[in-house]
Amino acid sequence: xxxxxxxxxxxxxxxRARGLEAFSYADLEKAVGIRKASIHHHFKSKxxxxxxxxxxxxxxxxxxxxxxxxxxxxxxxxxxxxxxxYRDALAGGEQVCLCVAFxxxxxxxxxxxxxxxxxxxxxxxxxxxxTFNELNTPEFPDDPQDEAAAFLALLEGAQIMARGASDPALxxxxxxxxIRRLGVTGLKA
Amino acid sequence: xxxxxxxxxxxxxxxRARGLEAFSYADLEKAVGIRKASIHHHFKSKxxxxxxxxxxxxxxxxxxxxxxxxxxxxxxxxxxxxxxxYRDALAGGEQVCLCVAFxxxxxxxxxxxxxxxxxxxxxxxxxxxxTFNELNTPEFPDDPQDEAAAFLALLEGAQIMARGASDPALxxxxxxxxIRRLGVTGLKA
DNA sequence: GTCTATACATGGATAGAC
DNA sequence: GTCTATCCATGTATAGAC
Numbered sequence: 073x074x075x076x077x078x079x080x081x082x083x084x085x086x087x088r089a090r091g092l093e094a095f096s097y098a099d100l101e102k103a104v105g106i107r108k109a110s111i112h113h114h115f116k117s118k119x120x121x122x123x124x125x126x127x128x129x130x131x132x133x134x135x136x137x138x139x140x141x142x143x144x145x146x147x148x149x150x151x152x153x154x155x156x157x158y159r160d161a162l163a164g165g166e167q168v169c170l171c172v173a174f175x176x177x178x179x180x181x182x183x184x185x186x187x188x189x190x191x192x193x194x195x196x197x198x199x200x201x202x203t204f205n206e207l208n209t210p211e212f213p214d215d216p217q218d219e220a221a222a223f224l225a226l227l228e229g230a231q232i233m234a235r236g237a238s239d240p241a242l243x244x245x246x247x248x249x250x251i252r253r254l255g256v257t258g259l260k261a
Numbered sequence: 262x263x264x265x266x267x268x269x270x271x272x273x274x275x276x277r278a279r280g281l282e283a284f285s286y287a288d289l290e291k292a293v294g295i296r297k298a299s300i301h302h303h304f305k306s307k308x309x310x311x312x313x314x315x316x317x318x319x320x321x322x323x324x325x326x327x328x329x330x331x332x333x334x335x336x337x338x339x340x341x342x343x344x345x346x347y348r349d350a351l352a353g354g355e356q357v358c359l360c361v362a363f364x365x366x367x368x369x370x371x372x373x374x375x376x377x378x379x380x381x382x383x384x385x386x387x388x389x390x391x392t393f394n395e396l397n398t399p400e401f402p403d404d405p406q407d408e409a410a411a412f413l414a415l416l417e418g419a420q421i422m423a424r425g426a427s428d429p430a431l432x433x434x435x436x437x438x439x440i441r442r443l444g445v446t447g448l449k450a
Numbered sequence: 451g452t453c454t455a456t457a458c459a460t461g462g463a464t465a466g467a468c
Numbered sequence: 469g470t471c472t473a474t475c476c477a478t479g480t481a482t483a484g485a486c
Binding site (some may be wrong): 089090091093094106134166168171172173174175176177178179180190191193204212214215217219221222224225226227228229230231232235236237240242245246247248249252 | 278287425436
């Protein structure tokens with residue numbers, strides 16, 4: 073695995089567990105095992121690193137959405153799989169989605185990073201809107217745009233809650249009513 | 262207004278807009294108009310300040326919940342009012358709830374602050390659980406504990422989403438389906 | 451690509467005068 | 469309670485050798 077990727081991996085883990093401002097090149101030095109100056113060789117500034125982090129995260133997320141589309145046909149199944157992405161991102165209650173970590177401290181983000189974070193969110197919302205649009209059932213009667221926003225908010229908030237208590241069970245509890253509503257719908261369809 | 266309170270106000274605003282690690286005593290110095298050393302006189306360490314912030318926030322929140330109970334009788338009205346607390350805390354899309362800001366970077370919090378943040382969340386969940394328990398309607402058939410977790414996650418996530426885009430309209434969109442479900446219920450009751 | 455060395459600013463924090 | 473002055477660690481970043 074290339075050094076560059078090792079740095080990205082360590083940076084992502086730290087950003088998602090602590091927040092972008094709460095880790096330093098010294099932390100990366102320890103995590104990766106090379107000197108700070110070498111980290112700077114790969115990422116000239118911390119803003120560059122942050123941008124690379126959210127861009128890689130976006131690409132991977134887009135891939136994951138394509139995988140969901142390939143593996144699942146019904147909107148119910150796709151939404152359940154989407155939930156799984158956020159559940160996995162919790163990492164046992166020790167991390168949140170990078171987008172959540174960045175959005176929380178938005179005012180301290182470099183401009184390009186703030187924009188990329190916003191794009192990530194828009195990608196997620198757009199995908200969900202399409203999916204809720206296909207889910208034409210009485211349990212979700214609202215504007216698909218609103219249902220998409222409500223669902224993404226639920227998942228992001230469930231991560232924050234679980235993170236606050238370092239307890240993934242809170243994520244599961246928060247998601248349960250939605251999953252049940254979805255399940256009932258699935259049986260009807 | 263006492264200096265101590267001015268410091269708390271400035272610190273809360275900065276923590277909720279940027280995150281705890283992303284502001285310094287120098288920022289407070291500018292905001293309050295006294296020297297760093299004077300800030301240290303009021304709050305010996307940044308951990309002390311952070312703890313004071315979340316404790317004051319908790320007290321105010323408990324007061325707000327009591328006010329809601331005084332002003333509203335039905336669980337529907339109380340939940341709508343609760344939503345208003347989180348909508349107001351958005352501050353035009355430029356801030357999130359202090360609990361959300363702290364929870365997001367949990368690993369970098371002093372131990373006492375992490376505990377107090379968790380307590381805040383538990384207070385909110387307990388109050389919501391009681392309220393959902395009273396709301397005995399077909400639209401919310403799940404365990405009140407799960408409904409409470411789902412609702413708090415929705416509100417916290419809606420804040421994060423709105424913050425990510427600096428756009429309170431995203432909060433409103435995310436909340437709309439819940440409000441509608443609640444409204445229909447209210448008419449039936 | 452990685453290192454040592456270093457620059458330079460900032461961060462949290464303290465001493466002691468007023 | 470506030471100030472000036474200062475300490476020392478840390479943070480980001482660069483120069484230049486290997």
